[in-house]
Amino acid sequence: MEQARAGRRQDWTALVAGLAFLGFSVIWLSSGSLPGMFFFTAFVAFRGWGVVRGVRPFLARLRIGEPVISTSSRRLPVGADFVVACQHTWRRPVEVNRIVAELVLRETAHSTSGTKTRTATHEEVVQRLETPGRRFEAGEVFRQDYTLRIPSDGMHTFTASDNRIGWYVKVSMELPRWPDLRRYYDITVAPELAG
Secondary structure, three states, X not given: OEEEOEOOHHHHHHHHHHHHHHHHHXXXXXXXXXXXXXXXXXXXXXXXXXXXXXXXXXXXXXHHOOOEEEEOOOEEEEOOXXXXXXXXXXXXXXXEEEXXXXXXXXXEEEEEEOOEEEEEEEEEEEEEEXXXXXXXXXXXXXXXXXXXXXXXXXXXXXXXXXXXXXXXXXXXEEOOOOOOEEEEEEEEEEXXXXX
């Protein structure tokens, strides 16, 4: 089994961008005119939400810790079965609604018009496996194996200058009254068929 590392760039991007724009907006508001203050108040509120979005995953990690995810292989042929092992030692007592493992196909396309670049992203959940929730005590170890399958008619991982097709295992731990912990783990699907 190969231990997988979660992509956290989205968490940091939302947090850093939100804090930077929030700081800039507060400075602008403190020296601006009344109409400018109303205009930028909307932007402050919008970027404040970006800060909240960036902080929520950190709160979830502080509450429950980070799961250890391993895969039987990180490079798979089209049509292959693989095992995702999820292991987690709970930091403190917590109630969990459910733990979900999903195989996700993400298509990302970039288009440029003049000086503007647009990015369109589409995610499709190909397979979803769920473990019912329950209460976990501090120090208790949870371990669950999920068997996922790359579809036999699926597309392999593909990267070009303006688009990308990527495969991910998404693991979610859904908590009542707390932000859910969601992690994406990148896998590579090779341009070959399983034997």
